[in-house]
Structures are given as structure tokens and as C-alpha cells.
Amino acid sequence: MNDQIHSGGSDHEHGALGDAEYAEFMELAAQEGFDPEDVEGAIGAAGHGPLPALAVVGRPNVGKSTLVNRIIGRREAVVQDKPGVTRDRVSYEAEWAGRRFKVVDTGGWEQDVLGLDASVAAQAEYAIEMADAVVFVVDSTVGATDTDEAVVKLLRRSGKPVVLCANKVDGQSGEADATALWSLGLGQPHPVSSLHGRGTGDMLDAVLEALPEAPAQSFGTAVGGPRRIALIGRPNVGKSSLLNKVANEDRVVVNELAGTTRDPVDELINLGGITWKFIDTAGIRRRVHLQEGADYYASLRTAAAVEKAEVAVILIDSSESISVQDQRIVTMAVEAGRAIVLAFNKWDTLDEERRYYLEREIETELAQVAWAPRVNVSALTGRHMEKLVPAIETALAGWETRIPTGRLNAFLGEIVASHPHPIRGGKQPRILFGTQAGTTPPRFVLFASGFLEHGYRRFVERRLREEFGFEGTPIHISVRVREKRGRNK
Numbered sequence: 001m002n003d004q005i006h007s008g009g010s011d012h013e014h015g016a017l018g019d020a021e022y023a024e025f026m027e028l029a030a031q032e033g034f035d036p037e038d039v040e041g042a043i044g045a046a047g048h049g050p051l052p053a054l055a056v057v058g059r060p061n062v063g064k065s066t067l068v069n070r071i072i073g074r075r076e077a078v079v080q081d082k083p084g085v086t087r088d089r090v091s092y093e094a095e096w097a098g099r100r101f102k103v104v105d106t107g108g109w110e111q112d113v114l115g116l117d118a119s120v121a122a123q124a125e126y127a128i129e130m131a132d133a134v135v136f137v138v139d140s141t142v143g144a145t146d147t148d149e150a151v152v153k154l155l156r157r158s159g160k161p162v163v164l165c166a167n168k169v170d171g172q173s174g175e176a177d178a179t180a181l182w183s184l185g186l187g188q189p190h191p192v193s194s195l196h197g198r199g200t201g202d203m204l205d206a207v208l209e210a211l212p213e214a215p216a217q218s219f220g221t222a223v224g225g226p227r228r229i230a231l232i233g234r235p236n237v238g239k240s241s242l243l244n245k246v247a248n249e250d251r252v253v254v255n256e257l258a259g260t261t262r263d264p265v266d267e268l269i270n271l272g273g274i275t276w277k278f279i280d281t282a283g284i285r286r287r288v289h290l291q292e293g294a295d296y297y298a299s300l301r302t303a304a305a306v307e308k309a310e311v312a313v314i315l316i317d318s319s320e321s322i323s324v325q326d327q328r329i330v331t332m333a334v335e336a337g338r339a340i341v342l343a344f345n346k347w348d349t350l351d352e353e354r355r356y357y358l359e360r361e362i363e364t365e366l367a368q369v370a371w372a373p374r375v376n377v378s379a380l381t382g383r384h385m386e387k388l389v390p391a392i393e394t395a396l397a398g399w400e401t402r403i404p405t406g407r408l409n410a411f412l413g414e415i416v417a418s419h420p421h422p423i424r425g426g427k428q429p430r431i432l433f434g435t436q437a438g439t440t441p442p443r444f445v446l447f448a449s450g451f452l453e454h455g456y457r458r459f460v461e462r463r464l465r466e467e468f469g470f471e472g473t474p475i476h477i478s479v480r481v482r483e484k485r486g487r488n489k
Contacts, residue, residue, distance in 0.1 A: 071103050072094045126304050135207065140169050228310045230306050238317065314330055371398075374391075441474045461477060
């Protein structure tokens with residue numbers, strides 16, 4: 001079996017499929033009643049490279065959260081009455097005029113003792129760093145404020161393309177207010193009412209001009225340079241200590257009173273005879289008067305680090321119970337589609353009783369990443385640090401694994417024969433065929449005769465892992481259902 005599974009391979013015009021394999025695949029799709037354009041669209045949607053990121057920034061009460069909901073086409077939990085609360089997600093997928101992109105929301109700003117300008121600037125800086133383009137939202141009824149001017153300076157320094165959104169223009173009478181925002185020096189203000197949708201189409205057209213196209217999927221082709229490792233985890237879990245230990249020197253200052261706006265430290269480190277780029281996110285420390293705010297900044301910084309990385313090494317304090325914040329960070333890395341390694345720190349301090357209960361916690365609280373390699377380490381003493389590189393390499397290998405379409409369909413045939421989908425409403429949906437549309441992480445498209453329940457999709461994923469490995473990587477499975485054929489067909 002192993003000689004049929006490839007980590008890597010050459011690119012093809014049809015993604016994972018060579019010309020002959022593609023022709024055979026499309027013939028099969030036609031026989032099963034699928035429209036060729038629909039099949040190509042499904043594979044293309046699943047097989048794209050990383051989506052371009054659009055950051056939406058602006059001060060509080062400018063209608064930014066409403067605009068995010070308008071862009072993504074649905075109401076999400078981005079409008080919060082209580083600022084500073086860490087959300088489960090900070091980004092959402094959107095589509096406009098047939099192009100897909102990711103919207104990065106920076107809502108939930110708060111006025112604190114650091115001052116509103118500093119709070120806004122910190123969050124805008126993190127969001128801009130990870131974005132390909134920025135929508136800067138200004139309240140046209142208020143005009144440009146000092147806070148807006150502070151963000152403009154950040155935008156100019158970043159060099160990222162900016163689309164200026166003059167929000168709350170509900171009619172022609174507000175057009176003049178929008179025109180006044182030319183004074184910001186960011187180009188044409190786009191008058192918009194995010195509440196009613198007025199002008200959002202023209203603004204999104206400008207966004208598409210500013211955003212790069214989503215790159216085509218390249219199978220097993222690594223980006224040049226050292227592999228990028230994000231070292232993430234909740235505050236005070238020992239990330240700086242771990243980085244210093246693997247580097248064999250004090251590269252990062254470990255300080256409980258560190259500020260909330262330090263830049264992440266990217267370090268080139270030789271480990272196991274290989275040079276890696278470690279993206280440290282350890283600059284976040286809680287201040288008593290800024291606990292919630294610091295958590296929110298930590299969430300943004302972690303998201304930015306994960307976006308830049310290929311592997312997320314998630315550090316967890318094994319001496320404490322696995323927290324909701326630990327689980328949120330794990331979820332963020334999974335949803336970002338990164339290879340994952342779990343590193344349990346302070347392992348040398350545990351007694352037998354704590355080890356027993358920790359194992360139970362891992363089984364229940366981290367069940368969603370039971371496939372991730374795990375290392376038990378001590379950042380203080382260096383215990384088991386030599387196990388970190390093999391775990392990272394294992395996760396990368398799973399992340400880049402590709403299964404040939406013929407082998408995949410033979411496997412799917414075995415599943416359908418031995419474990420068919422449960423009958424629902426007198427019908428039994430069937431997986432007809434499938435293909436792997438992309439890697440990093442592995443993405444599969446299954447073509448079915450009817451809707452596949454979530455539980456059955458989870459079963460298919462579990463069987464894929466049992467058969468082919470995929471250790472250390474999330475797997476994305478999308479299903480395209482065959483449209484009902486008319487009587488004359």
C-alpha cells in the first residue's frame with residue numbers, strides 16, 4: 001500500500017489528476033449523471049491553495065461587524081456587547097463574483113487604561129500583518145477622528161493595498177460626508193450602508209482588485225526556505241522557555257510583566273541537523289487591569305502566527321487542567337488547516353495521580369486531535385526535546401500526503417460495500433466516487449447520490465486515517481450531491 005501513497009509529486013493542469021486519469025475520472029462522473037462543469041467546480045473549490053486574507057479594521061461603533069456579516073452573507077457572532085472577550089474564530093470564508101477569500105475580523109475593541117488609540121492600533125497591526133489587503137471602515141457621519149488617523153499611519157507603513165469604506169451612507173444626502181474622507185489620503189472613499197447593503201457591491205469589486213488570486217494547489221511542493229513552525233499556547237505556558245531551550249541560548253526574554261504589543265520573534269534554529277523557522281508568540285503576558293484585553297490580543301497574535309506557519313506546535317501546561325483557552329487554540333490551528341503537534345510541558349513535575357487524570361482529560365477534551373503526534377517535554381530541563389523534530393516531521397509528512405485517485409476509489413468502494421450509509425426516509429445515499437483535490441492539508445471531494453450525514457463523514461475520515469495514516473494533519477472532506485435527474489433524462 002505504501003508505494004501507492006505519495007508525499008509530493010508533480011503539478012498537473014488538473015490538480016491531483018494527470019491527463020489520462022482526469023479523462024477517465026470525468027468519464028466516470030458523466031456516467032453517474034454529474035455535470036462536468038459542476039465536477040470541475042467542486043474540485044477547484046476544494047483544491048485551491050491558501051485563500052487571500054482581507055482584514056476589516058476600524059474603530060468601535062463604525063458598523064464594522066455589520067459589514068463583516070454583509071460580506072460573508074450570514075449573521076455570525078461578531079457583534080459583541082461586551083468587549084475584550086476572546087472568540088472561537090477571528091476569520092470567515094467569503095465569496096464575491098465567483099472568487100473566494102478570507103475575511104479577518106478585528107471586532108470587540110475596548111477602551112482601557114492604555115487609551116483607545118493604543119488599543120485600536122495594536123489590533124489593527126496584528127490584523128494587517130496577516131492580511132493581503134485591508135478594508136478600513138470609517139463612520140462617514142462622524143468623519144475622520146484622531147483614532148482613524150492613527151490607523152492610517154499603520155496602513156501606510158504596512159504597504160498593503162487599502163479599500164476605504166465610508167460607512168453609514170444611507171442615501172444621497174450622505175454622499176458629501178463620504179467625499180470628505182478623501183482627506184485621509186487613502187484614495188477613493190466607497191460610500192456604503194453595511195446595514196442596508198447599499199454600495200457594498202461596488203466596494204467588494206474594489207476589494208477583488210486589491211486581493212491577489214487564490215494560488216492553485218501545488219501537490220507536495222514546499223515553499224522555499226526553512227519550514228515554518230508556530231509555537232503557540234495560552235499565556236505563561238512556557239513558550240519562550242521552550243524556544244530558548246531548543247535554541248540553546250536566551251533568544252527571547254522571559255518576563256511576567258512583558259507588554260501586550262511586542263512583535264512576534266521569528267528565529268532560525270538548527271534542530272536535529274535541520275534549520276527551522278520558529279515563529280514565537282510568547283510576547284503576551286497578562287496585566288491585572290488588562291486580563292480580558294490581553295487574552296484578545298493573544299488570540300489575534302496566535303491567529304497571525306498560525307497563518308504564517310506550516311506546523312503549529314501547541315504547548316499545553318500538563319500540571320494544570322486542560323482549559324477552554326487551550327481548546328480554542330487547538331480549534332484555531334485545526335480550522336487554519338495546519339499540521340499539528342501537541343507538546344505537554346512541565347511533564348517532569350507530574351506525579352502518578354496527575355498523569356492518570358491528564359490522560360483522561362486528553363481523551364475527552366482533545367478528542368478532536370487524537371491524530372496529532374504528542375511529545376511530553378520540559379522546557380526548563382530540556383527533557384525529551386529530541387522527540388520534537390521527529391514529531392514535526394511526522395506531522396508534515398501527513399500534511400503533504402496524496403492518495404492516487406484509483407487507490408482512493410478502490411478504498412471508497414470497500415467502505416460502501418462493508419459499511420453502507422444508514423437508510424433515511426426510505427433512501428440510502430451512496431458514495432459514487434471521489435478524488436483528493438489538494439494537500440497541505442489533505443482535501444477530498446466525494447461525489448454522492450444523496451446527502452451524507454455528519455456522522456458518516458466522520459466515519460469516512462476515521463477509515464481514511466486507519467488506511468493511509470495522515471498523522472498530524474486535519475482532513476477536509478466536502479461532498480457534492482448529484483442533482484435529481486428528470487424523467488426525460
